[in-house]
Amino acid sequence: MGWFGVVTWLLGGLLLAFIVLPIVRLVTTSSVASLRHAADTAAIRDATLLSLQAAAMTAGIATLFGVPLAYILARGSFRGRGVIQSVVDLPLVIPHTVAGIALLFLLGRTGWVGGPATHLGVSFYGSQWGIVAAMLFVSAPFAVNSARVAFEAIDPRLERAARSLGATPWHAFRRVTLPLGLRGVLTGAVLVYARSISEFGAVVILAYYPATAPVEIYNLFLQSGLTQSASAAVVLLIVTLATFLVLRTLASGRLLARVDRAYR
């Protein structure tokens, strides 16, 4: 290995260590007993389940609305396409607390959407809908961009071939574009899930209660200190990593193979 190889491995290795070491330190801080205690605590368990549920719902909603937008961006050559792409990327550069405040103005009890919704019996402030809305705002770019990149990689002539063979635009999308871009769509959904389950800033402002797992851990940290919150953090870490790995594996392989067969 030459000097270039040594330097690249050294620099890359330092970054890897910076990512891994805090997690290792966190995990080794907690004993099995304290983890079991944290997992048995109703507040932590409920918060973790709420996070899982809300993140899954967010992934579904982001995919449902993000895929059409991704398709428009991938295939359209209209004026303003760049502006739309910039809007999609906006949540990536807005501080999440700022996003939370902006969402509060829109979805709060007196907001443009929140006001009428409250009259219809739907409240975003301090509800699971608020949690999902906050998660959706910060994670939607992952669903759109992942699907867009996948659609862009598909030769547009395949859709034209499908149309010439008698397929309507919807049929061509469902039978050709979607199956071929499915890996990107599912990857986007998994990324949305991962980003949502770890969201704190926007959620804590729009829907502080019911507490999601990151909010609950923050509360524990404030109330009981570092050691107490560490056990809850490890529980969340285990659940998050486990579900993320399972979903990513499904998205990349076995699930796709099943979907492929279903489309034949």
Place this chain on the structure above:
Amino acid sequence: MPTADRGLSVSELTTQAGSFTLGPVSLEIPPDRVLVVLGPSGAGKTMLLETIAGLRPQQSGRISLAGTDISGLAPERRRIGLVFQDAALFPHLSVQDNIRFGPRATRVAARDGSGELLRQLGIEHLADRSPRSLSGGERQRVALARALAIQPGLLLLDEPLSALDQPTREDMRTLLQQLLTQLEIPAAHVTHDRDEAMSIGDDLAVIVGGQLRQTGPAAKVAAEPAGPDAARLLGWSELGHGTAANGTARIGQLVFGDAAAAGLHGHVQAFYRPEDVQLSPAAAATPAGASLTAHVERILPTRPLARIILGSDPPIAALVLHREIGRLRLTAGSPVQVNLPPDSVRVFQTG
């Protein structure tokens, strides 16, 4: 029934992509004939096919198929089989499912005819294969079967042979010739390869820069190109520029009489067919046509015909059988009589 009622009729068709405008194009393809659209890259050939297929919006004009105006129909309702340059097979479907795609989408076929098409095109053994595992020739056969599976009223072939290697291309060319003869549906085949055009087409349409320059029976268009662009595309070589007056055109030392230069006056440009250039010993009698005495500059042993570069004014290259080199004792520097028969030269007015 008039041919226009059974074939394809395109009238004053125009379309635009950015600053490029195609048309107005008018052409007809009777049901039992194959029209080859010949043109250089960027001429608008693919654009023409895509507009006829409805995949690109037309600005004006009318497209009729079997007597029905299809100009306003969505592509899926036109029943036009389209074969793309790189086949554009659906990579996530097997060969058989690619072929079944159209009938399933349109429900045109009461029974599954994919097996019959696979047999007809000699790809029965590929039915369960993935398109990714096929060779170029196999992919094009599948693409052809897929396009035919919808029982199209018109077949459009967009340079289907251009991505194939030479032996495969010749096999596919033969297959296409046979198939298009059997089908009895109008077909348009786009290419920039004149050999392909001449071997597949009944009729020829020459398109350059979005404009249709010439249409007609293939043999007639090839023998009588209407202008310099068509001549170049059809394998004519440029002889050079000159002047014409009183029924005579002069290009360097060559003088062309009435047959080639009738009605021309002023600046002209001449083209010739290198394979029709006649070479004979320097002292031989001059046959009909324009003649001059030259010397051999170089002999290029190209195949199947050798190229003889002649030192002459204007510069001329002759394509001859290899055995002619020995018979005429052609060597670099040897003198030779050069004759261009009347039908091997075309002279066009340029100014």
